[in-house]
Amino acid sequence: MNQPVPADFETMLRLALHPVDPPESLKKRVESTLQDLTDAAVDELEAWEIGAMSDPRNWMRPVAAAAVGASAGTALVILRVRAQRKRHAAASSDPLDLVRRTMRHAAGEARKLARRD
Amino acid sequence: MDPQHKARLDADFSDLYRAHLRDVYSYSYYRVGNHHDAEDLTEQTFLQAYRHFERAQAESDGRPLRPWLIRIAHNLAANLYRDRSRRPQTPIDEGTVLSTMHTTEDLVEGRDELARIIEGIKQLPEERREALIMRFALGMDNREIARAMDKTDGATKVLLHRAIKQLEGIVMSS
Numbered sequence: 001m002n003q004p005v006p007a008d009f010e011t012m013l014r015l016a017l018h019p020v021d022p023p024e025s026l027k028k029r030v031e032s033t034l035q036d037l038t039d040a041a042v043d044e045l046e047a048w049e050i051g052a053m054s055d056p057r058n059w060m061r062p063v064a065a066a067a068v069g070a071s072a073g074t075a076l077v078i079l080r081v082r083a084q085r086k087r088h089a090a091a092s093s094d095p096l097d098l099v100r101r102t103m104r105h106a107a108g109e110a111r112k113l114a115r116r117d
Numbered sequence: 118m119d120p121q122h123k124a125r126l127d128a129d130f131s132d133l134y135r136a137h138l139r140d141v142y143s144y145s146y147y148r149v150g151n152h153h154d155a156e157d158l159t160e161q162t163f164l165q166a167y168r169h170f171e172r173a174q175a176e177s178d179g180r181p182l183r184p185w186l187i188r189i190a191h192n193l194a195a196n197l198y199r200d201r202s203r204r205p206q207t208p209i210d211e212g213t214v215l216s217t218m219h220t221t222e223d224l225v226e227g228r229d230e231l232a233r234i235i236e237g238i239k240q241l242p243e244e245r246r247e248a249l250i251m252r253f254a255l256g257m258d259n260r261e262i263a264r265a266m267d268k269t270d271g272a273t274k275v276l277l278h279r280a281i282k283q284l285e286g287i288v289m290s291s
């Protein structure tokens with residue numbers, strides 16, 4: 001015998017095919033694997049940065065890297081760096097030293113966010 | 118690769134992962150019909166996506182990458198079925214597809230209708246079933262589904278329309 005089709009078929013279809021939340025164990029598993037891959041990239045960045053900081057032409061690059069590398073945390077990096085700048089200004093012996101300290105701090109904040117993410 | 122570029126790609130990929138883990142898992146679950154295989158499929162999807170992310174991002178031209186992710190999951194699921202079909206000790210039981218997706222609690226409200234719809238979905242051709250999963254489980258629009266299935270927007274609209282009509286017919290006659 002034929003059955004009547006439910007009044008709002010698409011609504012019923014949406015209920016039948018509801019989204020399924022992934023289990024926590026899967027999140028941990030995938031994030032752990034991806035974190036290992038990301039850590040390798042961060043270590044590589046750190047090694048590059050130490051070598052490149054001796055050349056003043058590269059001083060702006062870590063700041064750019066911090067800004068784009070942190071992605072969702074970019075605003076947080078900028079806020080933290082601004083808050084630190086006054087302290088760096090007081091502690092710096094000259095303007096170039098201030099720039100160097102600020103850039104190092106920005107890169108450090110980006111690394112923290114990358115590791116935490 | 119420039120380490121800074123790599124760091125930026127990783128950050129972008131993390132965003133993609135967080136935004137679409139549930140989508141990939143839902144698709145995988147409805148595709149393979151059990152949590153164990155869905156977890157493996159989801160993990161493999163993201164690992165493969167990570168390997169090809171740079172190219173996909175460059176070619177996306179700013180468009181969302183969800184269809185690309187779902188397409189990876191689709192291809193991996195097809196491989197999973199193909200590999201298993203070559204191993205007689207672990208045959209695919211078509212009856213298990215979609216059979217374990219709902220608990221009793223899920224079906225308290227309108228459970229007869231839902232049960233009939235779920236049974237009906239099992240009877241649809243694979244392409245139509247996939248289109249319905251993308252539309253109703255993942256909430257993808259026609260354009261996204263078209264990209265995931267490598268079809269035109271028009272063909273996708275027709276596919277969805279026919280899938281719903283066929284399913285209605287199956288539910289009515291059940």
